[in-house]
Amino acid sequence: MLKTVGYDTVDSLVDTAVPNDIRQESALSLGKALSEVEVLAELRRLAAKNKTAVQMIGQGYYDTVTPPVIRRNILEAPAWYTAYTPYQPEISQGRLEALLNFQTMVEDLTGLPIANASLLDEATAVAEAVLLMRRANKNKAAAAGKTVVDADVLPQTIAIVQGRAEALGFEVEVADLSQGLPDGDINGIVLQQPGVSGRVWDQTAVIAAAKERGALVTVAADLLALTLITPPGEQGADIAVGTAQRFGVPLFFGGPHAAYMAVHKGLERQLPGRIVGVSKDNAGVPAYRLALQTREQHIRREKATSNICTAQALLAITASMYAVYHGPDGLKAIAETVHANARSLAATLQAAGRELVSESFFDTITVKVPGKAGQVISAAEARGINLRRIDADTVGVSVDETTTPEVLSAVAVAFGAGPVVPDASALELPAAVVRSSDYLQHPVFNTHRSETQLLRYIRKLSDRDLALDRTMIPLGSCTMKLNATAEMEAISWPEFASIHPFAPESQTAGWRELIEGLEADLSTITGYDQVSIQPNAGSQGELAGLLAIRGYHHSRGDEQRNVCLIPASAHGTNAASAVLAGMKVVVVATTPDGLIDHDDLQAKIDANKDVLSCIMITYPSTHGVYDGDVREVCDAVHAAGGQVYVDGANLNALVGLAQPGKFGGDVSHLNLHKTFCIPHGGGGPGVGPVAAKAHLAPFMPGDATKSAHEEGHGVAISASRYGSAGVLPISWAYVKLMGGEGLTEATKSALLAANYVAARLNEYFPVLYTGEGGLVAHECILDLRELTARTGVTAEDVAKRLIDFGFHAPTLAFPVAGTLMVEPTESEDLGEIDRFIEAMITIRAEIEQVANGDFTVEDSPLRNAPHTAAAVVATDWKREYPREQAVFPVKSLKQDKYFPPVGRIDGAAGDRNLVCACPPIEEFEN
Numbered sequence: 001m002l003k004t005v006g007y008d009t010v011d012s013l014v015d016t017a018v019p020n021d022i023r024q025e026s027a028l029s030l031g032k033a034l035s036e037v038e039v040l041a042e043l044r045r046l047a048a049k050n051k052t053a054v055q056m057i058g059q060g061y062y063d064t065v066t067p068p069v070i071r072r073n074i075l076e077a078p079a080w081y082t083a084y085t086p087y088q089p090e091i092s093q094g095r096l097e098a099l100l101n102f103q104t105m106v107e108d109l110t111g112l113p114i115a116n117a118s119l120l121d122e123a124t125a126v127a128e129a130v131l132l133m134r135r136a137n138k139n140k141a142a143a144a145g146k147t148v149v150d151a152d153v154l155p156q157t158i159a160i161v162q163g164r165a166e167a168l169g170f171e172v173e174v175a176d177l178s179q180g181l182p183d184g185d186i187n188g189i190v191l192q193q194p195g196v197s198g199r200v201w202d203q204t205a206v207i208a209a210a211k212e213r214g215a216l217v218t219v220a221a222d223l224l225a226l227t228l229i230t231p232p233g234e235q236g237a238d239i240a241v242g243t244a245q246r247f248g249v250p251l252f253f254g255g256p257h258a259a260y261m262a263v264h265k266g267l268e269r270q271l272p273g274r275i276v277g278v279s280k281d282n283a284g285v286p287a288y289r290l291a292l293q294t295r296e297q298h299i300r301r302e303k304a305t306s307n308i309c310t311a312q313a314l315l316a317i318t319a320s321m322y323a324v325y326h327g328p329d330g331l332k333a334i335a336e337t338v339h340a341n342a343r344s345l346a347a348t349l350q351a352a353g354r355e356l357v358s359e360s361f362f363d364t365i366t367v368k369v370p371g372k373a374g375q376v377i378s379a380a381e382a383r384g385i386n387l388r389r390i391d392a393d394t395v396g397v398s399v400d401e402t403t404t405p406e407v408l409s410a411v412a413v414a415f416g417a418g419p420v421v422p423d424a425s426a427l428e429l430p431a432a433v434v435r436s437s438d439y440l441q442h443p444v445f446n447t448h449r450s451e452t453q454l455l456r457y458i459r460k461l462s463d464r465d466l467a468l469d470r471t472m473i474p475l476g477s478c479t480m481k482l483n484a485t486a487e488m489e490a491i492s493w494p495e496f497a498s499i500h501p502f503a504p505e506s507q508t509a510g511w512r513e514l515i516e517g518l519e520a521d522l523s524t525i526t527g528y529d530q531v532s533i534q535p536n537a538g539s540q541g542e543l544a545g546l547l548a549i550r551g552y553h554h555s556r557g558d559e560q561r562n563v564c565l566i567p568a569s570a571h572g573t574n575a576a577s578a579v580l581a582g583m584k585v586v587v588v589a590t591t592p593d594g595l596i597d598h599d600d601l602q603a604k605i606d607a608n609k610d611v612l613s614c615i616m617i618t619y620p621s622t623h624g625v626y627d628g629d630v631r632e633v634c635d636a637v638h639a640a641g642g643q644v645y646v647d648g649a650n651l652n653a654l655v656g657l658a659q660p661g662k663f664g665g666d667v668s669h670l671n672l673h674k675t676f677c678i679p680h681g682g683g684g685p686g687v688g689p690v691a692a693k694a695h696l697a698p699f700m701p702g703d704a705t706k707s708a709h710e711e712g713h714g715v716a717i718s719a720s721r722y723g724s725a726g727v728l729p730i731s732w733a734y735v736k737l738m739g740g741e742g743l744t745e746a747t748k749s750a751l752l753a754a755n756y757v758a759a760r761l762n763e764y765f766p767v768l769y770t771g772e773g774g775l776v777a778h779e780c781i782l783d784l785r786e787l788t789a790r791t792g793v794t795a796e797d798v799a800k801r802l803i804d805f806g807f808h809a810p811t812l813a814f815p816v817a818g819t820l821m822v823e824p825t826e827s828e829d830l831g832e833i834d835r836f837i838e839a840m841i842t843i844r845a846e847i848e849q850v851a852n853g854d855f856t857v858e859d860s861p862l863r864n865a866p867h868t869a870a871a872v873v874a875t876d877w878k879r880e881y882p883r884e885q886a887v888f889p890v891k892s893l894k895q896d897k898y899f900p901p902v903g904r905i906d907g908a909a910g911d912r913n914l915v916c917a918c919p920p921i922e923e924f925e926n
Contacts, residue, residue: 027741029740050499099316106260107262121719196396251498253511254723255724258313283902289907309539341399373392541688543717548700569621646660652747685726782819791850861886
């Protein structure tokens with residue numbers, strides 16, 4: 001590889017590629033690398049410091065049973081957790097079907113016709129709904145009005161909404177909506193069903209009253225409760241949001257959990273996140289795809305509907321399979337058992353003289369115990385049970401599917417009552433809120449009743465996909481690399497997975513030690529003074545960093561500093577995040593060689609000197625090059641009073657070599673799902689920690705369950721203090737397995753691999769941008785524009801043809817249209833890299849066949865790719881190229897061939913005919 005690139009050693013290549021003035025002065029000091037056995041032993045030690053308990057705290061988080069067939073074959077299965085976001089739908093039909101099942105489940109249970117394929121967590125999903133209402137409200141009087149949030153909404157949700165509102169400058173009022181609407185213009189209202197107190201009530205009247213005043217209506221609803229309670233859509237709501245956590249997804253100390261959003265017709269183009277729809281392939285076969293992608297932030301930038309990038313696809317798939325396995329009858333049976341247990345407990349406490357805040361509830365009761373809350377909480381904890389302390393006089397108890405009669409009696413005893421006697425007649429739901437409509441009638445939710453059936457269904461879907469367990473995924477910017485099995489093992493251990501995010505600190509010592517250690521290691525790696533792992537996606541880390549900058553300027557009396565400079569080549573989330581942080585985006589031009597245009601930069605700085613908040617730069621650049629002028633850019637912005645945000649999406653090209661916190665950055669987000677090995681899971685989970693210098697520390701993410709003043713920190717970004725904590729053992733283990741030396745070697749290996757690919761392919765597909773010595777960083781952009789102009793063969797044609805070779809395509813058309821961005825990573829061996837290079841060279845020869853007139857581009861294997869097994873065995877093969885070229889373009893494929901389940905999908909037809917629910921099964925049988 002070195003000979004091909006033209007260097008004698010990896011170090012000499014690195015010394016040329018990476019500018020000397022940003023190189024870190026000393027090696028990473030992270031201790032020696034541990035073996036897998038040692039890392040697992042250390043994780044066992046940390047796990048043992050956590051104390052498992054019966055979790056009855058509620059507040060939006062419930063214990064649940066993950067069926068072992070789902071846990072082992074999805075949550076712990078590399079075929080599912082190593083998959084990428086399904087932007088190449090032909091090789092993503094399995095996960096797309098699972099996500100469509102999720103959407104259908106949400107639509108049926110909420111009574112609304114259109115749902116997305118998951119968001120991040122419930123609190124941020126509600127915030128997204130509030131912003132959607134503010135965008136979509138066409139009533140002139142109401143459009144600029146306040147947002148009213150019911151007082152019975154989850155407190156962490158209220159905190160997240162208030163934080164978003166403060167940055168964007170709109171009013172939020174918290175009120176008891178059961179007593180009617182407050183005065184004034186109202187843009188939208190947010191209700192919770194059931195409320196955090198557990199109360200269930202008929203919200204039809206207040207919803208109707210809100211609509212009469214021109215407001216839109218969002219209901220945050222519990223999916224399990226909706227099997228028994230009238231759904232939001234039937235009560236007149238415009239939007240339903242919530243979490244699918246209790247559908248088989250472990251507590252995970254707060255996440256990752258798939259949030260959901262459903263809307264009425266007419267709002268689908270405003271809906272944040274991804275939507276799975278149905279189109280057809282080039283043979284007319286129904287096929288799934290992501291629909292309406294033009295809404296997404298990577299295309300619309302500051303005009304995007306949301307900055308959501310990573311969602312929680314793996315957890316949405318887990319929850320969807322839980323519904324597939326249990327079906328409507330099974331889910332209803334679980335809900336009825338939960339409700340009956342809560343009623344029996346409530347009746348027992350009432351009989352003992354305890355007063356309930358509400359006698360209408362699903363699974364949560366709030367009990368008045370004047371002056372004795374601490375005593376009750378302690379008595380329950382002594383019995384191994386966690387309850388919710390609301391205040392000194394009030395305690396909350398939440399029942400879930402794991403609650404046993406013995407636990408119920410122990411809770412009653414903690415209140416000075418009991419034991420619990422089952423009472424089928426006690427405290428029934430009012431008739432006005434009881435659901436009468438059907439749900440989950442599609443065959444997929446009524447077929448896979450046995451473990452054998454579900455196991456085969458899961459396997460059938462995974463066989464339709466290409467994930468990292470089968471092939472290299474050479475995605476530039478998205479860094480698909482090894483998720484080592486040893487790193488993955490601990491996430492489903494009960495001592496990590498079964499901990500409630502609001503459990504007492506005495507029960508979470510192991511979790512906090514792991515998190516504090518990871519934050520400290522990330523600080524060392526990045527050169528920053530403080531790290532918060534709370535943001536549960538890279539986009540949320542961006543928002544957190546920008547809000548920290550905003551808070552810093554405001555603390556100095558510089559409220560007018562609201563302009564964010566963003567290079568034209570930046571990630572799409574940058575602009576969308578800046579808008580969410582209340583900033584005005586000003587685009588800085590880039591030069592033909594991909595660098596920031598310094599004349600334009602200085603002009604934009606001068607024009608905005610008094611209002612300049614910050615610049616967002618990606619380093620290495622989005623063009624895959626180490627810009628030698630990064631310090632000049634940072635110095636120019638600092639001189640004007642601005643801050644420097646260094647997007648950490650490409651940090652895997654810096655680890656051990658350079659530290660953004662030392663070469664000019666004030667704040668960065670990192671992507672643990674890229675650089676630090678958390679798997680992508682088909683589009684999530686992700687973790688986007690934010691790292692900052694000391695002067696920004698007071699404005700780092702706060703705790704949504706506490707006030708910012710009390711915490712001495714900034715705006716909360718996620719519902720739980722530690723965000724998607726459940727996957728942090730993966731990155732913790734990665735850092736410990738590698739040590740400082742190993743992390744540095746990984747970076748160097750990634751640079752060598754990228755430059756090897758660039759050197760091998762440059763004569764076939766010119767490398768668009770290079771830096772010092774003609775080198776790239778960790779990725780390279782292959783330019784197909786001249787070939788397209790000459791032959792008509794597009795970058796998309798190449799992407800689809802790669803499927804016939806058993807590869808996922810590189811990143812298509814980003815950051816430059818008509819190109820492919822390739823990132824081989826340090827995880828791929830030379831054999832796999834050479835296999836990819838062989839495929840690309842073979843494809844280049846096919847392009848020349850078009851140029852030479854052997855066949856037209858329309859009749860070429862490129863335009864007709866990918867080729868299904870059905871297509872090549874058809875008796876009426878009439879194409880201008882032989883079948884063997886179609887499916888065995890290189891000899892090695894004859895021993896190991898992946899056939900896509902569908903051919904080239906018609907994207908435009910999918911957008912014109914948006915279908916957001918499972919299609920009738922006969923469409924596929926026909």
